[in-house]
Amino acid sequence: MKNEEIARILYEIALYLEMKEVAFKPAAYEKAAESIEALEEDVEDIYKKGGLKALEDIPAIGKGISERIKEYLETERIKDYEKLKKQIPVDIQTLSAIEGIGPKLIKLFYQKLKIKNIGDLERAAKAGKLAKLPHSGEKLQEKILKGIEFYRRSHSRFLLGAALPLADKIEKRLNKAKSVIKAACAGSLRRRQETIGDLDFLVACPERSRGVVMDFFVSMPEVIHVFAKGSTKSMVQLRSGIAADLRVVDEKSFGAALQYFTGNKDHNIKLRKIAIKKGYKLNEYGLFRGKKQIAGRDEKEIYEKLGLAWIPPEIRNNLNEIEAGQENKIPRLVELRDIKGDLQVHSNWSDGSNSIEEMAMAAKKIGYQYTAITDHTKDLAMTGGSDEKRLLKQMSEIDKINEKLFKKGNFRILKGAEVNIRKDGSLDIKDEVLEKLDIVGAAVHSSFNLSKEEQTKRLIRAMENLHIDIIFHPSGRLLGQRPGIELDWDEIFKAAKETGTILEINAQPSRLDLNDDNIRRAKNMGIKLSVGTDAHSTAELSYNIYGISQARRGWCEKKDVINTMNFPEILAFLKKPKSKRF
DNA sequence: GCCGTTTTCGGCCCGACTGTTTTCAGTCG
Numbered sequence: 303m304k305n306e307e308i309a310r311i312l313y314e315i316a317l318y319l320e321m322k323e324v325a326f327k328p329a330a331y332e333k334a335a336e337s338i339e340a341l342e343e344d345v346e347d348i349y350k351k352g353g354l355k356a357l358e359d360i361p362a363i364g365k366g367i368s369e370r371i372k373e374y375l376e377t378e379r380i381k382d383y384e385k386l387k388k389q390i391p392v393d394i395q396t397l398s399a400i401e402g403i404g405p406k407l408i409k410l411f412y413q414k415l416k417i418k419n420i421g422d423l424e425r426a427a428k429a430g431k432l433a434k435l436p437h438s439g440e441k442l443q444e445k446i447l448k449g450i451e452f453y454r455r456s457h458s459r460f461l462l463g464a465a466l467p468l469a470d471k472i473e474k475r476l477n478k479a480k481s482v483i484k485a486a487c488a489g490s491l492r493r494r495q496e497t498i499g500d501l502d503f504l505v506a507c508p509e510r511s512r513g514v515v516m517d518f519f520v521s522m523p524e525v526i527h528v529f530a531k532g533s534t535k536s537m538v539q540l541r542s543g544i545a546a547d548l549r550v551v552d553e554k555s556f557g558a559a560l561q562y563f564t565g566n567k568d569h570n571i572k573l574r575k576i577a578i579k580k581g582y583k584l585n586e587y588g589l590f591r592g593k594k595q596i597a598g599r600d601e602k603e604i605y606e607k608l609g610l611a612w613i614p615p616e617i618r619n620n621l622n623e624i625e626a627g628q629e630n631k632i633p634r635l636v637e638l639r640d641i642k643g644d645l646q647v648h649s650n651w652s653d654g655s656n657s658i659e660e661m662a663m664a665a666k667k668i669g670y671q672y673t674a675i676t677d678h679t680k681d682l683a684m685t686g687g688s689d690e691k692r693l694l695k696q697m698s699e700i701d702k703i704n705e706k707l708f709k710k711g712n713f714r715i716l717k718g719a720e721v722n723i724r725k726d727g728s729l730d731i732k733d734e735v736l737e738k739l740d741i742v743g744a745a746v747h748s749s750f751n752l753s754k755e756e757q758t759k760r761l762i763r764a765m766e767n768l769h770i771d772i773i774f775h776p777s778g779r780l781l782g783q784r785p786g787i788e789l790d791w792d793e794i795f796k797a798a799k800e801t802g803t804i805l806e807i808n809a810q811p812s813r814l815d816l817n818d819d820n821i822r823r824a825k826n827m828g829i830k831l832s833v834g835t836d837a838h839s840t841a842e843l844s845y846n847i848y849g850i851s852q853a854r855r856g857w858c859e860k861k862d863v864i865n866t867m868n869f870p871e872i873l874a875f876l877k878k879p880k881s882k883r884f
Numbered sequence: 885g886c887c888g889t890t891t892t893c894g895g896c897c898c899g900a901c902t903g904t905t906t907t908c909a910g911t912c913g
Contacts, residue, residue: 319885326896330885364886402902404911437910441903489913502913530912532901537912547913549900567897567913574897579889585898 318386320405333362459497463811481511488563494851500545506556557600562586568620643672646834652677653685664840674718681722681730727763736769745774754788775808802880809849821856
């Protein structure tokens with residue numbers, strides 16, 4: 303898959319063109335890069351199937367850039383790009399990723415000081431050479447040193463699971479602070495992206511109190527560096543390595559600012575274009591006709607005045623949600639309170655840290671009607687996975703617990719397992735034992751490097767087993783650590799649909815597997831999904847919030863997620879043969 | 885270089901902060 307490297311080259315061309323102060327082309331290349339990056343399909347496949355014409359059908363790709371992509375696919379290089387690189391031969395990717403450095407400074411540093419990479423830059427800054435350049439000074443030099451330090455320490459995105467609790471804490475604190483009318487977190491966090499670049503906070507307060515609020519923000523205990531502090535905007539770095547911005551607005555602009563800073567960029571650009579067409583102007587202060595603000599206090603009225611239904615933040619990606627909003631066809635997305643039980647939970651019978659009783663009681667306390675217990679099986683010896691004999695023993699143990707604790711029928715433990723899908727697609731537990739379980743998940747835990755064809759065949763074979771209800775964490779990816787196995791998703795979805803196999807949305811913050819795009823594709827094919835926490839302790843049952851966010855990002859409604867069913871319904875559903883379930 | 889309810893030419897989202905300036909350039913989101 304060459305999408306990523308092609309996108310990177312297009313980004314670099316954009317930066318080079320910006321250095322040369324070419325008008326408009328940088329933005330065009332940047333958009334093209336984003337478009338390639340967002341593509342699920344392999345660009346090379348697209349080209350092989352449909353030639354140049356097919357490349358031009360990709361959004362933001364036209365005649366010029368499709369020619370260059372073709373050149374890269376055929377010759378492994380792009381002449382124009384090589385030419386640009388020769389003129390200013392620097393590690394443009396790293397240098398431009400340092401906070402406060404853009405194409406103009408990279409060019410200046412190279413031409414005056416021959417700075418080519420982050421090491422050169424650091425040496426020059428420490429030797430005081432940067433301060434002597436035109437339009438530069440001591441402060442710029444210091445800012446760059448801080449930027450380098452920050453880059454080295456935390457050049458990565460943060461998992462939603464790490465960012466959300468921190469952001470909630472700060473948001474609550476801001477809401478309680480003196481003079482603050484209301485506070486909210488916007489940005490990628492509000493959209494519940496899998497990973498978060500930085501935190502964007504928003505506060506409404508009286509104009510005279512702005513200084514006080516800014517002082518409060520930059521002196522929070524988590525703040526270790528202040529990048530910028532003005533009357534309406536501040537940027538800080540937090541101890542955990544993540545950066546946080548605060549914007550302060552008047553109450554009458556809070557909704558507009560919340561909309562504006564939630565994004566994403568493409569969603570906002572499209573909205574602003576709609577505003578222009580209607581004779582309005584949309585910015586972070588409101589929707590304006592001439593100088594008159596006609597909306598802005600709350601977010602919903604902005605969408606309404608633009609002729610749209612309000613759009614949930616999780617689907618603001620410019621992936622057809624604006625058109626759906628215009629036609630009033632935004633679905634009611636599944637919500638946390640819709641979830642009636644957890645379908646992937648581990649106990650201390652394998653690698654979980656709590657007993658079956660403890661997990662069940664914790665699930666009941668959340669308000670669930672049921673939980674499955676799905677411990678590992680014998681291939682995963684290091685987790686204490688059960689063989690057939692021990693699995694049968696665990697089943698009778700669960701029967702006893704159900705009888706003892708939940709006799710009234712107000713809660714139920716489902717007997718389950720997370721069986722291992724072997725390299726050839728066979729399973730590590732015999733059918734005659736699987737048959738006795740209430741619910742069976744199967745998952746890949748090894749052989750991550752097989753070919754796409756082999757992996758696809760492997761997963762389909764597991765789905766064809768009549769006892770496998772769910773494929774757990776289908777791709778096996780670990781965010782920031784390991785890509786998922788290569789799969790022909792069209793084939794996987796086709797097989798899931800035909801066999802009646804449920805696909806999981808795994809709620810572990812490092813998994814979130816399926817991803818948003820695949821969830822949406824599965825949903826559109828009528829495949830049912832389950833949200834499972836894969837909890838290994840009682841505390842991890844709360845990961846359901848991340849699973850729900852992910853389901854919402856894939857446009858899931860309540861009917862698409864099977865564990866929104868009440869206990870009698872899900873029991874009846876699981877009793878049906880697989881082929882009759884969807 | 886891309887795109888089209890402004891459609892094959894002529895536009896291209898918009899505003900805040902910093903630093904080095906004294907009216908603005910660069911960066912960021």
